[in-house]
Amino acid sequence: MAVNEEFISRILSICEAYADEPMSRHTTFRIGGPADVLAEPASVAQLKAVIDLCGEKNVPFTVIGRGSNVLVSDGGVKGAVIKLGPKMSSVRFENGRIYAEAGATLASVYSCAYANGFAGFEKLAGIPGFVGGAIRMNAGAYGIEIKDVLESCDFLENGELKTVSAEEAGLSYRHSIFCDRKDAVIVSAVFKCENRAESREEILREYLTYSAKRRESQPLNMPSAGSTFKRPANGFASRLIDEAGLKGFRIGDAEVSTKHAGFVVNRGGATAEDVLKVIEAVRKTVFEKTGVTLDPEIVYLE
Numbered sequence: 001m002a003v004n005e006e007f008i009s010r011i012l013s014i015c016e017a018y019a020d021e022p023m024s025r026h027t028t029f030r031i032g033g034p035a036d037v038l039a040e041p042a043s044v045a046q047l048k049a050v051i052d053l054c055g056e057k058n059v060p061f062t063v064i065g066r067g068s069n070v071l072v073s074d075g076g077v078k079g080a081v082i083k084l085g086p087k088m089s090s091v092r093f094e095n096g097r098i099y100a101e102a103g104a105t106l107a108s109v110y111s112c113a114y115a116n117g118f119a120g121f122e123k124l125a126g127i128p129g130f131v132g133g134a135i136r137m138n139a140g141a142y143g144i145e146i147k148d149v150l151e152s153c154d155f156l157e158n159g160e161l162k163t164v165s166a167e168e169a170g171l172s173y174r175h176s177i178f179c180d181r182k183d184a185v186i187v188s189a190v191f192k193c194e195n196r197a198e199s200r201e202e203i204l205r206e207y208l209t210y211s212a213k214r215r216e217s218q219p220l221n222m223p224s225a226g227s228t229f230k231r232p233a234n235g236f237a238s239r240l241i242d243e244a245g246l247k248g249f250r251i252g253d254a255e256v257s258t259k260h261a262g263f264v265v266n267r268g269g270a271t272a273e274d275v276l277k278v279i280e281a282v283r284k285t286v287f288e289k290t291g292v293t294l295d296p297e298i299v300y301l302e
């Protein structure tokens with residue numbers, strides 16, 4: 001069934017929601033047509049009610065967090081987009097663990113560890129995603145991944161609240177069991193703090209070192225979704241793209257960043273179509289020159 005007025009008024013009786021909401025407002029690429037409806041539940045109960053309603057009315061749903069690893073089609077997203085963000089973003093420390101809701105930023109998880117004198121989150125703090133998206137993607141940077149700090153997470157699936165350990169979550173390079181279980185929505189996570197620092201200054205110094213590295217190497221002043229491609233075996237996608245002479249390659253307003261060849265940036269008015277064309281051209285050229293097939297890391301939503 002399509003989203004209609006009755007569906008929207010029922011969603012609005014559950015939580016904050018917006019009809020025909022431009023997804024460009026909810027993605028770091030600043031690209032994407034409208035979602036039929038975008039709902040922002042503020043609790044697991046509200047989330048469950050929204051998902052139940054989608055099931056009852058046969059409306060497909062898609063969950064997003066910060067929208068920092070997605071490319072949304074110019075035609076938008078059919079059905080309901082459920083955003084788990086600032087409205088479900090509590091973070092607390094208890095007994096050597098950090099309990100975070102899915103919409104908490106990785107930066108706030110780092111801040112909580114810092115405030116309690118624990119190291120181990122400094123390299124993850126600069127990843128712009130929220131906890132749910134970061135677990136789904138097993139996000140990582142500078143040799144550390146979510147896999148290394150996650151103890152367990154809770155998720156809703158088929159109306160049931162379930163828990164998996166980090167091991168059961170099947171975290172591997174930019175992958176987890178959640179990539180293959182489209183109806184499973186991560187609602188919260190427990191992170192382990194095992195590394196008590198000598199001093200908070202030491203944690204801060206490490207954090208500042210890696211923030212500076214990011215600023216030096218990444219086009220953080222331009223909209224993007226981070227690394228476009230996964231790391232191929234034996235190498236870096238950015239190096240292959242750079243060596244293929246593709247830095248600055250542009251279609252419309254979508255461009256292979258001149259600062260970091262692994263990023264595609266939006267120069268202002270890029271469409272999803274432009275980005276897809278750049279991705280295809282880059283894959284084709286790199287394959288022709290090196291024989292390596294690059295697989296996109298970015299998730300395409302429509």
Ligand SMILES: Cc1cc2nc3c(=O)[nH]c(=O)nc-3n(C[C@H](O)[C@H](O)[C@H](O)COP(=O)(O)OP(=O)(O)OC[C@H]3O[C@@H](n4cnc5c(N)ncnc54)[C@H](O)[C@@H]3O)c2cc1C
Nearest residue numbers: 065066067068069129130132133134139140141186225226
């Ligand atoms: C400037 C920049 C730098 C980046 N640097 C890095 C980096 O160093 N390392 C790295 O790994 N990534 C990096 N990224 C990519 C991105 O930030 C991460 O993949 C991040 O973890 C995605 O989180 P998100 O909340 O934005 O997820 P989204 O982009 O909103 O969603 C990503 C996927 O997860 C799903 N999802 C989101 N929330 C949930 C949930 N609660 N339950 C189930 N599924 C969910 C979505 O459906 C989608 O399939 C970078 C991105 C940018 C823009």
